[in-house]
Amino acid sequence: MTTRFPTISSKTSTRILLPIWPTEVSYASPTLTSAPTTPDDLPNSTRHRRTNRSSSMHGCNTDTDSFEEEDLCAGGPSLCLPPCYNVYLPPSHPLHTKLYCSTTYQDIITELGRENGVVISDVSFVQRKSLYSTDSDSPSPLTGLLTVHRDDPKERGWADFARKIWRSLKGCPELDLGLDRGRISVEIVDERFDWEYPSVFPCQATDDILPMWEDVCARSLDKINDLSGIKAIGCHRIGNEPKAESCSPHILVSVSWECNRNWDDVRDTIIDVLTWFGLQSVGVIIRKDLPVPGHGRLEPTAGTLQVEGCTSTARIGDSIGLHGSSDYCYGTLGGFLELKDPRSGQWSEHGITCFHCVVPSRVDSKSSQSKRRCLSPGQSNDGDSWRLEVDSPTSRDVQQGINELSKQIAQLKAHSYDPNLESGSDADFRICEALSRQIRTLGKMRAEMTDYFENRQNLLGTVFAAPEFRHNVPARNGLGTAMDWALIQPSLGRACGEKDFISRSKILGDExxxxxxxxxxxxxxxxxxxxxxxxxxxxxxxxxLRTARITRCQNDDDRVETVTMEHTVVYNREGRERSYAKGDDGALVFSYQGLVVGMLVGGESNGDIAYFSHIQEILHGIKEVTGVEAVRLK
Structure with a gap:
């Protein structure tokens, strides 16, 4: 095999990932070769490494005063853990006028920048909140946020400059009076930090790792001494260019945001495996997953349930979850299947989704015998306390829709007034009448949704069948794929939609x-x-290339760790809108030509990678569990 060495320029190579994910905790580039300085020198080959987004050997350089410096970010005391979002001071805040209606303090900082040779493109005063914060309402220190460009990410000096600004702001008594316990921080960021993310693409046929990926993955899993905190290990082309051809293959390791171990050991172990296979052209990235659920930025982006969705006909793409549950544990009603009974020859309709989207933890922790009793196909509901009832749309979605209508009604009422007042003009009366009509219309919609919810009309049915075990085990490497499906038998009064994919998809047309x-x-x-x-x-x-996914669940008194190999879809989106989120689990995956290829079973909460089980493996499992003769799409 011919080993390819990417080249490195006098500053930074495009093969060094920059900008970076703010969730990155460890990184090693593909092997870089610098040009010899003299004719007698040999090319110098090395990998560029980062720890917690810092190329310094000392990580993020935390000093005794809690000022830190990374490649694209610096400041203190005690920087907010990225990724972050900004909260602006409300008009009622004592510092609102001083900071937002005057440039006094921005001018002070800009002048300090000129004195220290730092070109500042923007200064703002905000409260910085981490997406990892469990309490979004907790007070945060006021932060002077500076935007500065850094040519060489290995340069240092921003932390010292941040200290100077911090001391200057601390010396302003009028600022101190409006601060929470006198707390103020300074943060300097490159304009690319937390705004420009790397792109993820499929690997290409020319990549050396392509034919040996699953062997590389299996050896990496074997050599990593401790898999705790690791959620997935995959391989993709990743880079800062808009085309895959300009990006390098990387092994991407997704880890739990709650696990704070040193990830450099895992990175170096994978590098040793790559070296063993002669794959110097492959880099390694380890990044944390985002918490789910989280703040408003992590809420579903598909919109609030409308009254049109509260019907007796179930719809693909709607939420699905345990009956009566109002929490975030929900998934997607993926589609409708018809099963042919081998004895009668009759076809019966069922919905399909992920098992983990509809099973409560109290059942999931029971023995496999209890699961069999709960999920045996055709079992009567009578006397069976373990039969699972399922909602679609979920109670949470319906209640959220009702609350949104109530909010709109309250806003309209706040702008209306008594039409009998003599002081109003004809135009005012017409506006008032229009507002009243809108309020009546919204009130009727709210009453309709409330009636739908209170009469349990969103109850879809019961779990008819699901696999006893959550994975199967093929011969290759002993790594199976997730068998995480559940069939839902509709209750009386609920029906499965006709040609629902065609009506709800923007690409299928009449396919x-x-x-x-x-x-x-x-x-x-x-x-x-x-x-x-x-x-x-x-x-x-x-x-x-399939991704190794590590799942953990409680089985009686033991915590079981399972590795499965899952098919993956990669998303590159403009801006930071996610193309996948946890509530999408259970959705069927289909091609532009109208072929269903699988069902989503999970993904990364960053929203750029999703995992799916192949539809033929699911169909095989359905036939094996239910004993039906044939399965077809409705």
Missing amino acids: CLDFIPRHRNIDRGTRLDKIGRATGETWGLYNG
Whole structure:
């Protein structure tokens, strides 16, 4: 095998990932080769490494006064853990006028920048909040946020400059009076930090790692001494360019945001594995997952449930969850299947989603015998306390829709007035009448949704069948794929939609959906769509390489750790809108040609990678569990 060494320029190579994810905790570039300084020198080959977004050997350089410095960010005391979002001071805050209606303090900072040779493009005063914060309402120190460009990420000096600004602001008594316990911080960021993210693409046929990826993955899993905190290990082309051809293959390790271990050991172990396989052209990135659920930025982007969605006909793409549950544990009603009974020859309708979206933790922790009793196909509800009732749309969605209508009504009432007042003009009366009509219309919609909810009309049915075990085990490497599906038997009064994919998808037109044939491969780079509750209809590219996914669950008194290999879709989106979120689990994945290829079973909460089980493996499991003769799409 020929080893390819990317080159490095006098400053930084495009093969060094920059800008970076703010969730990055450890990084190693592909092997870089610098040009010899003299004719007698040999090229110097090395990997560029970062720890917690810092190229310094000392990590983020935390000093005794809690000022820190990374490649694209610096400041203190005690920087907010990225990724962050800004909260601006309300008009009632004692410092609002001083900071937002005057440039006095911005001018002080800008002048300090000129004195120290630092070009500042923007200064703002905000409260910085971390997406990892468990209490979004907790007070945060006022932060002077400076935007400064850094040419060489290995340069240092921003932390010292931040100290000077901090001391200057602390010396302003009028600022101190309006601060929470006198707390103020200074943060300097490059304009690319937390705004420009790397792009993720499928690997290409020319990548050396392509034919040996699953062997590399299996050896990495074997050599990593401790898998705790690791959620997934995959391989993609990742870089800062808009085209895959300009990006390098990287092994991407997703880890839990709650796990604070030193990840450099895992990174270096994977580098040793890559070296063993002769894959110097492959880098390593370890990043934390975002917490779910989180703040408003992490809420579903598909919109609030409307009254039109409160019908007796179930709809694909709607939320689905345990009956009566109002928390964030929900998924997507993926579609409708018809099962043929081998004895009667009759076809019966069922909805399909992920098992983990509809099973409560109290059942999940029971023994497999209890699961069999709960989920045996065709079992009567009579006397069966473990039969699971399922809502679609979920109680949470319906209640949220009712609350949104109540909010709109309250806002309209706040702008209306008594039409009998003599002081109003004809135009005022017409406006008042229009507002009254809107209030009556919204009130009627709210009453309709409330009646729908109180009469349990969102109850879809019961879990009819699901696999006893959550994964199967093929021969290769002993790594299976998740068997995380559940069939829902509709209750009386609920029906499955007709041609729901065609009516709800923007790309299918009049195409009829069908399952991808058993022996037909999904081509790497194929466009794949899904209609999920959390993010709506989005599309990505099939990666072609499966991702190792590590799941952990409680089985009786033991915590079981399982590794499965999952197909992946990668999303590159403009801005920071996510194309996948946890509520999308259960959505069917289909191609532009109308072929269903799988069902989403999970993904990264960053929103750029989703995992799915192949539809033929799901169909095999359905036939095995239920004993039916055939399965088709409705």
